[in-house]
Amino acid sequence: MSEAATPTTATPASIYDPSAEAAEKAVCFRGIWAWLVLILLVALAVAFVMWLLRQIIQGPAYRKLNRIDGKVVIVTGCNTGIGKETVLELARRGAKIYMACRDPARCEAARIEIIDRTQNQQLYNRSLDLGSLESVRNFVARFKTEETRLDLLINNAGVMACPRSLTADGFEQQFGVNHLGHFLLTNLLLDRLKHSAPSRIVVVSSAAHLFGRINREDLMSERKYSKFFGAYSQSKLANILFTRKLAELLQGSNVTVNCCHPGVVRTELNRHFAGPNWAKSALKFVSLFVFKTPRAGAQTSLRLALDPGLECSTGNYYADCLRFPLVPWARNKDNADWLWRESEKLVGLPPIEAPPPPPSAAQNGAPSAAAESIESVVVERSSS
Ligand SMILES: NC(=O)c1ccc[n+]([C@@H]2O[C@H](COP(=O)([O-])OP(=O)(O)OC[C@H]3O[C@@H](n4cnc5c(N)ncnc54)[C@H](OP(=O)(O)O)[C@@H]3O)[C@@H](O)[C@H]2O)c1
Ligand SMILES: *[C@@H]1O[C@H](CO)[C@@H](O)[C@H](O)[C@H]1NC(C)=O
Numbered sequence: 322m323s324e325a326a327t328p329t330t331a332t333p334a335s336i337y338d339p340s341a342e343a344a345e346k347a348v349c350f351r352g353i354w355a356w357l358v359l360i361l362l363v364a365l366a367v368a369f370v371m372w373l374l375r376q377i378i379q380g381p382a383y384r385k386l387n388r389i390d391g392k393v394v395i396v397t398g399c400n401t402g403i404g405k406e407t408v409l410e411l412a413r414r415g416a417k418i419y420m421a422c423r424d425p426a427r428c429e430a431a432r433i434e435i436i437d438r439t440q441n442q443q444l445y446n447r448s449l450d451l452g453s454l455e456s457v458r459n460f461v462a463r464f465k466t467e468e469t470r471l472d473l474l475i476n477n478a479g480v481m482a483c484p485r486s487l488t489a490d491g492f493e494q495q496f497g498v499n500h501l502g503h504f505l506l507t508n509l510l511l512d513r514l515k516h517s518a519p520s521r522i523v524v525v526s527s528a529a530h531l532f533g534r535i536n537r538e539d540l541m542s543e544r545k546y547s548k549f550f551g552a553y554s555q556s557k558l559a560n561i562l563f564t565r566k567l568a569e570l571l572q573g574s575n576v577t578v579n580c581c582h583p584g585v586v587r588t589e590l591n592r593h594f595a596g597p598n599w600a601k602s603a604l605k606f607v608s609l610f611v612f613k614t615p616r617a618g619a620q621t622s623l624r625l626a627l628d629p630g631l632e633c634s635t636g637n638y639y640a641d642c643l644r645f646p647l648v649p650w651a652r653n654k655d656n657a658d659w660l661w662r663e664s665e666k667l668v669g670l671p672p673i674e675a676p677p678p679p680p681s682a683a684q685n686g687a688p689s690a691a692a693e694s695i696e697s698v699v700v701e702r703s704s705s
């Protein structure tokens with residue numbers, strides 16, 4: 322086979338070349354290949370484990386292909402991150418989407434990009450600053466002149482761990498934007514949602530609610546401000562209590578409301594991260610591997626928005642596209658009731674329910690009277 326070979330290119334098995342030097346070279350040659358193969362195998366194994374880890378981190382995707390052609394949708398905070406990916410997928414499925422964003426230029430850039438990618442022309446840029454009750458009212462007023470229906474509302478916008486600051490109305494920023502702005506927005510849109518039933522509300526909360534508690538004595542963190550474990554976590558717990566109370570109020574209306582944790586997602590949410598520059602770069606790099614992509618982060622919102630199988634689910638909490646049980650403080654009815662009443666006062670809405678009876682009269686309370694008052698207030702709100 323290798324008779325023609327010169328000694329320097331001898332194959333390892335050559336029996337025609339007895340020189341020790343060549344034999345040594347041949348062994349050496351074999352050694353290098355052995356090492357290379359070993360390294361290659363190890364690299365493949367590492368790559369496979371990383372791929373597996375990544376699949377696990379990205380979580381399950383919403384895979385049903387159902388379309389929602391012509392359904393009217395509002396998504397808040399969708400010029401970037403999870404909201405943008407959510408709009409992209411809903412646009413692919415034919416929805417008519419009002420993109421409610423704070424920054425008109427960034428909203429328009431995202432809108433054009435999504436139209437470009439989906440060929441869905443029914444996307445509209447609308448100005449909404451959740452840190453201003455006036456802006457929320459203006460947004461709703463304009464929307465109501467444009468649409469008589471609303472099939473899907475996704476409360477996605479959020480701000481995390483910013484330095485303490487106040488909204489236009491003097492609320493602590495995170496509680497004001499994440500909870501109160503959406504509270505007013507949703508309440509003002511309830512008539513449209515009911516009119517379009519079956520319709521849905523999706524609230525993007527966070528697992529950070531686990532650290533949260535509703536601080537009744539210091540809702541606006543005036544005495545003590547802890548940007549993540551305090552104010553942010555409280556606002557995300559408020560999202561869940563809001564979801565639960567609203568689901569109760571909407572019973573029998575065919576309007577469902579559910580909330581979710583999107584996962585730990587590589588977005589601009591950490592823009593207020595206050596570490597040194599090297600730590601920021603390190604976080605950015607590490608997040609490439611261990612955070613979800615925005616697309617993966619949108620999947621749970623998408624399932625809640627789209628899945629025909631969830632028609633009857635309401636008041637529930639989801640993560641990784643699955644329903645999860647809530648910790649006791651996130652399903653505490655007393656807290657949810659209190660927060661609802663307090664939020665109504667703060668945003669200036671009339672009470673949707675009769676005030677709670679004094680403790681002594683609690684036993685003979687008339688639930689039917691409360692139900693009637695819900696109806697009347699809803700009518701009142703709708704007509705405004
Ligand atoms: N990323 C995560 O790991 C993670 C984890 C748990 C929960 N979440 C939740 O997921 C939701 C989306 O966050 P994201 O990760 O996609 O963050 P993001 O990339 O920072 O996007 C947040 C969006 O909210 C908008 N927004 C902020 N303040 C607003 C205001 N006052 N009025 C109107 N819009 C406002 C932002 O607009 P601008 O660009 O103009 O600021 C942006 O469009 C948030 O509710 C967040 O709490 C995220
Ligand atoms: C919003 O979209 C309209 C077209 O629908 C466009 O004419 C307008 O310039 C956009 N607004 C901004 C602030 O870009």
Ligand SMILES: *[C@@H]1O[C@H](CO)[C@@H](O)[C@H](O)[C@H]1NC(C)=O
Pocket residue numbers: 518573574575
């Ligand atoms: C809710 O949906 C069911 C089934 O589609 C329907 O029978 C019922 O009338 C609806 N109720 C309301 C209040 O729209």
